[in-house]
Amino acid sequence: MMDLSSINPVVLVAALMVAATPILLAAIGELVVEKAGVLNLGVEGMMITGAVTGFAFAVTSGNPYLGMVAAATGGALLALIFALLTQYLMANQVATGLALTLFGLGFSALLGQGYSGVSPPRTPRLDFGWLAEIPVLGPIVFRHDPLVYVSIIIVAAVWWFLRYSRAGRILRAVGENHDAAHALGYRVRMVRVAAIAFGGACAGLGGAYLSLIRVPQWTEGMTAGAGWIALALVVFASWRPWRALLGAYLFGGIVTLQLTLQAAGWRIPVEYLAMAPYLVTIVVLVVISSGRARRTLAAPGSLGRPFHAAG
């Protein structure tokens, strides 16, 4: 029964990357938003909106890549509603984010009517030719769909942007101390709106990964809490891009490993493993809402605080 040989570690690693990609995309977007000092709890809503817009456009046009562009656009548009409410109308960020999730779930159900039971166009895996035939390395590195690579490229780009680019430093300054950034002449609101839109686009892309590649189909409520896990992941990663990648793959690893062990007939305490990601999420969300813990975790100084230009 405890037969290890039936589990192929190469397949496992490849599968965990696939399982991790939707939350990685959503998390890296939210990371930028939070680095700019904004807490958008509407990740789940933006993901599901991306999932449905991406699905609808891909089915209508027959092109999955067009669907992905539409998903990113859809997520960004929804995020801009959040930006309008919180940055210009000074609505509370936490409440607005939660409302965005509820709105996204309902809105996507409405948009998705008529798309259940429909098959999306296939997203082909990238063809790396002989590279994909390399033992071990081939299946892990060179046999994925394009979005897996895109997600890693986005992580690298965000890391470079935040660390080395001038615009990235401005964004961080806005997130650390918006009053000081404003005094220096940076346009706090504009920077934040741009960050929020980027976060929405990434979340939308993460949602499309679920509906176009992971599950491939549209089902109401199909994100089933992935947005919340992405939110927790940002804190887990202490707002560092590569750690977000690590955290996402760790999460994907737990999910994939426990399912694989079960399928292989291992006797493992599934109930705890299945609960683990959600328990960690709850703990992290509690921690993020406490001021002292936020400081020790090196959270952006102005995270979640409203900005009044008059200050």
Add this chain to the structure above:
Amino acid sequence: MKRRQLLAGTALALGLASGFGTVALADDPLRVGFVYIGPVGDQGWTFIHDQARQEAEAHFDGRIETTYVESVPYGADAERVMTQMALSGTDMIFATTFGYGPDVNAVAARFPNVAFEHATGYLQEEPNVSLYNARFYEGRAVIGHIAGRMTETNTIGYIASFPIPEVVMGINSAFLHARAVNPDVNFRVVWVYSWFDPAQEAAAAEALIEQGVDVLMQHTDSTAAIRIAQERGVLAFGQAADMSAAAPDVHLTAIINQWAPYYIERIQARLDGTWEARNTWYGIGDGMVGIAPLHERLPDDVRAEAEGMIAAISAGEYHPFTGPINRQDGSPWLAEGEIAPDGDLLGMRFFVEGMTGDVPN
């Protein structure tokens, strides 16, 4: 008719139906609320409950008014939703998942004039709580038989939600009937600890297929797993609803939940003022469990066997849990020819002999 009148009379005599007698006289439509665990678009469990709700509304044509709340987790949320329904004048509430049990009874105690109907539960602490369930294990016996005949790798995958009697019973029924026609067959069970999580269900399906499973069954609500089966060319069965649209090539059949006749009967009773708490457990013969059309790829003999089994169960000639059946540890459960008592089935927390793996706590 006579029995219903008798029951109503008894209920009145016991003073249980004090609030129920007046509804039919009022001009207002009867208000019926539905509480769902998943979204109405899940294409499975909740979808089919909502279809039944719509059928009931069409049937009563203006005499009732229905509302529903979807994606309600059990616990505090379910209690709040049902309380809100009761406070806003709902006369009858259908709570459609196992986990709502304590919440239904808590709200029922506070609103004795509201009739509660709880699906697949076992808690009946208040006189205004009715239970209804379907003998899904009858359908599981049929698909288990088909799976046992169709598998080539002799490994059948089963995506299970939670280790509750309902699910354990289904696994046992399917396994017994697969083994009966194929002594080499083995089941691989994956618990996903969710009724509805498409990404997780898809991942479980893939993990099982990697392990050499060539027939897939599920006790979760979405079409994600069967969709993966379609992509990978693995045979599968729909759950709760006909899921052939998601997997036209591999959907051998599906167990279909047919709630509408029951909903119509119970709402009618509430309209007539004769509603009283019951404990209903209907199967294929009563029309609550349906079997979707068998896929044309099934060989003629398998098709005939499946149809024969459906007919025998339907006529009450065959019970899927007929002894001799031993528990997993080898201890006897049912003697030769003995039929499982309903109580044993509703509390089932053990696998039958031959199953591998444990039922988690």
